[in-house]
Amino acid sequence: MRSRAATSAAPFATTVRIPFAATARSLPFLYAAVTIVLIWQFVVILTKPDPSVLPQPITVAWTLGHLLRDGELGLDTAYSLGRVISAWLLSAIVAIPLGLLMGSSRRLERLINPFVELLRPISPLAWIPLAILWFGIGESGKIFVVFIGTFFPMLLSTIAGVKGIDPILLHAGQVFGCTTRVALFLRVMVPASMPSIVVGLRVAFGTGWAAIIAAELVAAHTGLGYLIANGMDILRADEVLAGMIAIGVLGFLFDTFFRYLQGRYARNAG
């Protein structure tokens, strides 16, 4: 009797609970979005600004729909995303191995850390003029800027990951046969610092996304940054705002995706 009641209740519970949990999680964001739109609308009603300065929310929604339909938004997103991903990958290829080495060798850290500490405070945006001088407004300059923006979060996170390894795990690695430094490095240090590396990848994607928009504002003919810069040039605040919304929503989605990966990884990694 009891078991039958349990089995008949189970499918109901699972089909109902999962969408409910997803809705519950997105509720705070929905609340924030609705509030922003309401305040915006309110300001428009009260101050009656020139639409080329601050259009109505509905106008922006209209423009956004238009940009989506004629494929312009999709194309610019693809450009921006392509740049971020290539620079982010390039950065990962350099920063993660370097971070692993710096985290495990005090001598190497002492050698390289001063450079990191000197260069890190220079915002990736401050590199944009130099990038234009060096590379012109082609792809390499923008990738260079995003590389700078993604490099330090990844490097620091990787170093912290290695340094945060419980020494007892290193002992266990040695006891169970990692007799050389290389074996211990590959078999224990690298996997043990993986959760922290994933955090670095996520944070870096965020800073990279911010950096590419900035780089495209000043040095591009494509990309979401160019889209909003162009909107400014032709006095179309609705296009600027539509572009900004796209940037925000995409950034939020990427971060949510990385958080999901991180959660999965953490579950596998304990």
Added chain:
Amino acid sequence: MMTATNTGKPLRIAGLTKTYETRSGETVEALGPVSVDVEAGEFLVIVGPTGCGKSTLLQVLAGFLKPTAGAALVGGQPITGPSVDRSMVFQSYALFPWLSVLENVEFGLARKEIPPRRRRELALHHLRLVGLHDFANKSIDELSGGMKQRVAIARAFAVEPSIMLMDEPFGALDALTRRFLQRELLRIWQEQRRTVVFITHSVIEAIFLADRILVMSSRPGRIKAEWRVDAPRPRDVTSEELRGLEREIYALLDEELAKSFDIELSAGASAGE
């Protein structure tokens, strides 16, 4: 009691001392000199007041630390560094969280270059010994503390070491789980007869497990007294005889503990001047 073949090696500890150098340049005499001969297949348990150097001793035996003086030899060979031949169970489990239960047990076997087929067999066999055969593909964080320590025990025995080093392996577990794992450990040990050096704070645990119990003095730890426990296993630690042994050991430990607190107090006083 069983017709087990003896797979352990003898361990000789001769005049071993360890002095730590702290960053500020001070020296801490942590251990010794200690001299002990452990027979092949013997279950040796060490008890002693906190801070007397028990973990230090085990770290020297594991090969993580170089002794300041003296030597430790396994089967006549001096210990020069960590080796799969001297396996270890840690108090905090020290399992690899990125590997499954089975992969954790296979880890040491892979480093010994045992072929994958045989590796799997050995790992599953040892998981069966600790009753976690059905959990082979689970991830570590799905296990309770007691289950984790059983995986750690399986991992340590699977590499077929000559010596098993255990530093308070059950210290973080509740009393019931502890009792259960003590029995499991004895069962595996009786089957395989590896040499065991086991550290504990629990006198009852020592009496339940040991062939021989060593009591260490306060820091720097030396061997203060030793008892051979001949009562047949499984032991009833509430028997009159073993109760008497417990009282004797506690009397000695109380004495040493009082001394170690005196040391701490006088050191604090002189630092304050």
